[in-house]
Amino acid sequence: MTKLKLGPIEDDKPVKVTLELPATLHRDLAAYAEILVRGTGQAPADPLRLVVPMLTRFIATDRGFAGVRRQNKAIR
Secondary structure, eight states: OOOOSOOSOOOOOOOOOOOOOOHHHHHHHHHHHHHHHHHHOOOOOOGGGGHHHHHHHHHHTOHHHHHHHHHOTTOO
16 A cells, blocks of 8 residues: 555635635646545545645755744744
8 A cells, every 4th residue: 555644634614715726736636636535434525625634744854944833923
């Protein structure tokens, strides 16, 4: 099994955001979603549902961001 950075996608109350993605990024998200389904056994998901967990993981693992945030508590 391929080791991906994302695990099962949690269901959470969404906030509506509209954004445009380049076609290549959308294709990559669709491919990632398909691989994720194979690895987790979940039902196929809309590739756009990957954006939130990916951004969450990116922010959580960005050491530079965490350091600045610790130094300046006003940034929330």
